[in-house]
Amino acid sequence: MSLLNVDNVSIFFGGLAAVSNVSFDVEKGEILAIIGPNGAGKTTLFNIVNGFYAPSKGKVSFNGEVISGLKPHQICRRGLARTFQVVKPLQRMSVLDNVIASSFLRCDTKAKAEAVSREVLQFTGLTEDADIISKGLPLGKRKRLEIARALATGPELILLDESFAGLNPAELDVSIEIIRGIKARGITIMIIEHHMKVIMAISDRIVVLNHGQKIAAGLPAEVASNPTVVEAYLGAEH
């Protein structure tokens, strides 16, 4: 049984099908990348999986249990965490407090929550910034704070929405290492990304969306040579 099953999911905003009839599986332990041009419906798909939107048609199952229709906090409790493309740190809280607020989900006492949080900060390389108010953090570290917060909820599956966008090459390398570290911990990853270099380096499988539809899926090498994908990205003439 796959960890996450997206079954024939569609969502309509007015007459527009932002996502239509998309189906795929995420297997335990893999890194699945979702790619596609701007407006392809990638983040909308995340919002459906994460529970912000209920799909108009189809269903999403996690660990064999239907989760579409549940609220985001219920889905998070079941072990599915996410980050946001537009980072949403709890601005007037310190970096450590941001993470503690998340780790309380699986910890009874503040001492435990803090211990878990410090460990996660260590893992994401934010230990030195623990006491900084997160408003003052540079973008690269804010993106990592997003990952840290999601990790602190103790997920089985983590959805990363453009965690690499806007990073400089040095920060990019740090983040790639973090993603590999997350995989090494046995956490499954679903990632939206535009950086092809990153995608090719880390992902096990790729699903390609365009205009809300799945146009291809497969191993990175297969997808890269798929004519439909090339057309979607570069236009028909190439």
Add this chain to the structure above:
Amino acid sequence: MKRYFPIIVLAVLCVLPLVGLNTYLMHIVILSVMWAVCGMAWNLLGGYCGQVSFGHAAFFGTGAYCSGILAMKFKISAWYGFLLSVPLNVAVALSMGLIVLRLRGPYFVLATLAIGEVFRIFAENVVDLTNGNLGIMIERTWVEKTQFYYIVLGLGLLAYAVVKFITESRWGYYFVAIREDQDAAESLGINTTLYKTIALTVSAVLTGFAGSFYMVYMGYIDPQIVFSLGEISILMIMVVMVGGVATFWGPTVGAVIMVILAELIRSIPRVGVAYQTLFGILLIVIIIYLPNGLVGDFPKIRRMFQRGAA
């Protein structure tokens, strides 16, 4: 030093009546503590949880009328109003929450404002129960201020302990998380509706205690006093804004300043009647120059004075 600060404050407050303050000064101290309770209660919801309520008079008035109606209609001690106000304000908070907690930002503010007014108009018109605009007058238990002072001090301690306990626990973290970003909080596994409801309910019960105390202490209430938008709901917000939103001592500092200021301004001939106008101006000044209140911006104030001295 900082650790002992609350104990020192408590010790000073405990022996305060022994100093032999006159009745008027005791009255001001009692009102300050009462407003500190209101401020701490409002701060829990508005400051920490970020849900700015313009309708807290609903809870204050409900508390006050619990005491008043028990004494007037049922001829039992108004003090039982404190007990009655708990289930009643929980019920009010839960039903109010059902309506307002699904709204965000300005819509939440407007909805709470409207509900506060609904309570006032209700109390004005259900004459059989509330005496309407005639109000309720009860006999006060003591003529002396000292006993009232210790009771309101007890309420203050209760509010202090509740706020301290909550803000340092899981709830406190969740409240602030909700304030900072509701969507992020929700996706981090926080049941935002539940925790907003908790914040509202605890805040309502504490505010209700202050209202019950107002009844037994002042001996007279009417809907335009205890359900007042300007004199209760907005003053509660001002207390917190002046002192410092989401700060621990802010509401207390704000309460002392606002009560003293109100008394001072009202005693000025002619200008006194316009004290609400002056409060408005004060609020604008505070928002511009000390957006985090006197406590929140204390370092800024200290720097200002140091520069002045040098």
